[in-house]
Amino acid sequence: MGTVMDLHQDRTAIVVAEHGSAWRGWVDRFRVGTPDVVVIRQHDDEGLLDLALRVRTEMQALTESGVDIARAVVAGGDRVDPEAISARALAIKALVAPMVSEGEGTLILDGVGSGATGMAALATTVAAQVNGTGVLVTSPALEAIAAVA
DSSP, X not given: OOOOOOOOOSEEEEEEEOTTOOOHHHHHHHHTTOOEEEEEXXXXXXXXXXXXXXXXXXHHHHHHTTOXXXXXXXXXXXXXXXXXXXXXXXXXXXXXXXXXXXXXXXXXXXXXXXXXXXXXXXXXXXXXXXXXXXXEEXXXXXXXXXXXX
């Protein structure tokens, strides 16, 4: 009788870093508990849509190779225009889909300046969409609002 092998590697964290974001702190935080951290940084000449498409490609490659995504953060800049929101939605879908399939995971949507409010709004929307799947979606801005209320 053969042995069943676990094809999943250790759990991994993903940091998506837009221009102007505070992403480095997330790498340090995520290394506690998930020592494997993959950083997908926006290139100097790369728009947000191209970054989102690269996130989708990277996530597909990681999941196909058996990597288990434990948690992820989209560390956004201060943009809140429709193009930024659309691009982030594409990246978020790519990040959250494998978590939903696994029935667990955490997605954090962070932003700086006015981007923090935009990320909080996205977090609320995505959290409602994945409700009941075992995936937690949150934003530091939501936590700050809850602390004041």
